[in-house]
Amino acid sequence: MSQTDLARVGRALRRAGLGGVAVGELNGSLLLEGTLPAWADVVRAGSVAAAHRGRYPHVVNHLDLPGLPPVEPQSPRLRDSALEGARPDVAVIGGGVIGCAIARELCRYDLDVLLLEKESDIAMGASSRNDGMIHPGIDLRAGTLKHRYGIAGNAMFDQLAAELEIPFVRNGSYIIFSAAWERLLVPAFYLRARRGPIPGVRYVSRRELLRLQPEVAPWAKGAVYTASSGILCPYGLTVALAENAVQNGARVSLLTAVTGIERQGDRVTALHTNRGTVRPRLVVDAAGVWADRIAALAGDEFFTIHPRKGTSSILDKKAGYLTASVLAKAPFADVRQHTKGGGIVRTIDGNILVGPTAVEVRQREDNSTHQPQIDASFEKHSKVAPHLSERDVITYFSGIRAATYEEDFIVGPSPRVRNLLYAAGIQSPGLTAAPAIAKDIAAFAVKALSDRGPVGLNPHFDPHRTAIPRPSEMTAEAREALIESDPDFGEVVCRCEGITRGEILAALRRPVPANSIDGVKRRVRAGMGRCQGGFCSPAVAQLIAQEQGIPLWQVRRSGEGSEIGFGPTKGGERDGTV
The missing domain is CATH 3.50.50.60 (FAD/NAD(P)-binding domain)
Structure with missing residues (x-):
């Protein structure tokens, strides 16, 4: 590649106040090396380099913070052949x-x-x-x-x-305008739809929007609706x-x-x-x-890859009245932060999801949640739906996105x-x-x-895969027939979500079987409701222990090291010792 491209990137970094970064080449990509005082500077340097990389297809960012060990993946403890x-x-x-x-x-x-x-x-x-x-x-x-x-x-x-x-x-999505001038963006949406092609894109007037989405804030001036x-x-x-x-x-x-x-x-x-x-x-x-x-x-x-954390909140199903679709305020994309900005989403199970946020982080497996992010998300999205309330939150979660520069x-x-x-x-x-x-x-x-x-x-x-039967979603006749053929589908274990013993056992016996309490949750939603497993987790753990032939205390909440106990509390052996 050209030395001109390298020089241009170096100048752009210096203009951004990121001098001292060594600029080179690795496997045909632009290489950044050195240390910077803050992680935000590391990410900013990578983004500046990507914006000025010229003929280089990618950026390899070896910049890091001084004195810190490299970030390494958590490795399984299991060792076998x-x-x-x-x-x-x-x-x-x-x-x-x-x-x-x-x-x-x-x-x-x-x-x-x-x-x-x-x-x-x-x-x-x-x-x-x-x-x-x-x-x-x-x-x-x-x-x-x-x-x-x-x-x-x-x-x-x-x-x-x-x-x-x-x-x-x-379920469709609405990009909501807060100012009359934003209606000028509509032709751009139509142009994007034609080029996509993206079906079902249309403008929705203020009157129609408030009729279709009555919980939207009264400041709304209209929206672009996308049916796909x-x-x-x-x-x-x-x-x-x-x-x-x-x-x-x-x-x-x-x-x-x-x-x-x-x-x-x-x-x-x-x-x-x-x-x-x-x-x-x-x-x-x-x-x-x-x-x-x-x-x-x-x-x-x-x-x-530079990790980008997004934090979301899940609301109880009673808040489902807020929308049956996806609501977001225009402008829906912040090009400086490379994020769509999140929104208010009605999940497939009837809950409301608020978020996600977008925060650049150094650690790649840190899924912790932090109150300031949750508060900021609610402050932002409550402007779209004024009745949005943190009192309806039943859980939070964070995820790491694998972004390139x-x-x-x-x-x-x-x-x-x-x-x-x-x-x-x-x-x-x-x-x-x-x-x-x-x-x-x-x-x-x-x-x-x-x-x-x-x-x-x-x-x-x-290509066909048969799903686990969901009695709570069946007609009365179909549910009765299922229970008659297998009575386990008539015994409710998770009251919040109406999940039965039969569904949990089926999750433990699938081609890729659940092997933990969270694994069961991901497959059949036991523990996903308002109490977040407070009532059903002990029963789920018992079923896992019976199915796997292990002591109850060895049942895992999630991955390695998440066993729900340390051993028997009275008598017998504990961790191999008496």
């Missing part, structure tokens, strides 16, 4: 919605697929920590991969939801994708972290994990916030490693884009694997 010698055709690294969608799509072909996930369950990262909105793409910049895959993915969800038997509703917006359960989708992949022959290895990568010439030859060495023909990096670390292990570092996805083959594919930098609208990304990654994989002959289709591939 379960995967030693495995030789799958494709190893997919990452068990979020992107990795699980890719694994399922690969199963359409005659391939041996192995999915590696370092956590104790799938969907434990960003895929269970977002608002579940299927974005219409009206806010995405044309020409970006976000725009391409967001538009394509949105159109795939009606069929995908039907195949996987997951609840999905196109949708809502679903993000972790429910991820679980369904993984289950269908396993039904079609894929293998899922949990508590499996990639700790090293061997490479010979331009090919990856081995993945070292805590469960043995795997020798795949092809590797797909869908590792979320650690995707750049996987690239570095492969000697292919050419981008950097270019603020776009990275999808496709490595430019240097012949058998390495990337689905990286997948932030919002990653959930929407997942099926479209998976389709392209599968096509790239088939092309890469065809060097040893054509890759055939899987003649036994079945």
Whole structure:
């Protein structure tokens, strides 16, 4: 690349008050090195460099704070040889919605697929920590991969939801104008809709808006409505994708972290994990916030993930009257913060979600929540819906988004490693884009694997996955028939959500079984209600212990180290000692 590009970036950094940053090149990308006094400066330097990078496709940011150790992933404590010698055709690294969608799509072909996930369950990262909105793409910049895959993915969800038997509703979204002049933006929305193409975009007058959304603040001057917006359960989708992949022959290895990568010439030859060495023909990096670390292990570092935390609040279902759609105030995107700004979202289960926020953080696995973020979110969104109240909150959560400094996805083959594919930098609208990304990654994989002959289709591939029955959503006749065939579906365990013993047992016996209290919650919503598991968690724990044949105290709340007890309280052995 040109020295002119490097000099231009250096000048831009100095103008921004970020002098002293060394500017260079790594694997064809722009490289920043050195230390800065604050994390906000580190992120700002990366963003400035990305804005002035010229012909460099990406920014690698090695800047950090002085005296601090590098951020490392939490590694599983499990050590065994379960995967030693495995030789799958494709190893997919990452068990979020992107990795699980890719694994399922690969199963359409005659391939041996192995999915590696370092956590104790799938969907434990960003895929269970977002608002579940299927974005219409009206806010995405044309020409970006976000725009391409967001538009394509949105159109795939009606069929995908039907195949996987997951609840999905196109509930529409409203971008609300607070000033009369903002109506001048409407032609721009229509232009974006035509270019998308994005169906069902129209202007809504103030009178119509207040009729359709009576809880909207009276200052509203109108809105742009997008009918193609949708809502679903993000972790429910991820679980369904993984289950269908396993039904079609894929293998899922949990508590499996990639700790090293061997490479010979331009090919990856081995993945070292805590469960043995795997020798795949092809590797797909869908590792979320650690995707750049996987690239570095492969000697292919050419981008950097900077973690962005979003905090959301979930309101009790009694607040569901606020809206049946998605409400957000224009301008809905802050280009300086690279965030849509959040909104008020009616979830697929009838709760109201408020948020998310967007805060740049150094740690990649810190999902803690902080009151100032929650307060700021309510202050912002209560202007849209005045009756929004923190008194209705039943829980909070935070998630980390895997943003690149270019603020776009990275999808496709490595430019240097012949058998390495990337689905990286997948932030919002990653959930929407997942099926479209998976389709392209599968096509790239088939092309890469065809060097040893054509890759055939899987003649036994079945896209349909049967969901766990939900008695609370059935007609009286269907519910009675189900209970007659299996009385466990007539015994309610979670009163808030109406979840039965039969549903919980089914979750423990699925192709990718729940293995913790939170795992059951993600699959059937036991513990998701107003009491947040205060009444049903003991009963859920008992069922897990019985099903797994372990003492009650060994049942885990979530991942490793989250056992609900330390051992028997009276008599007997405790942790191997008397």
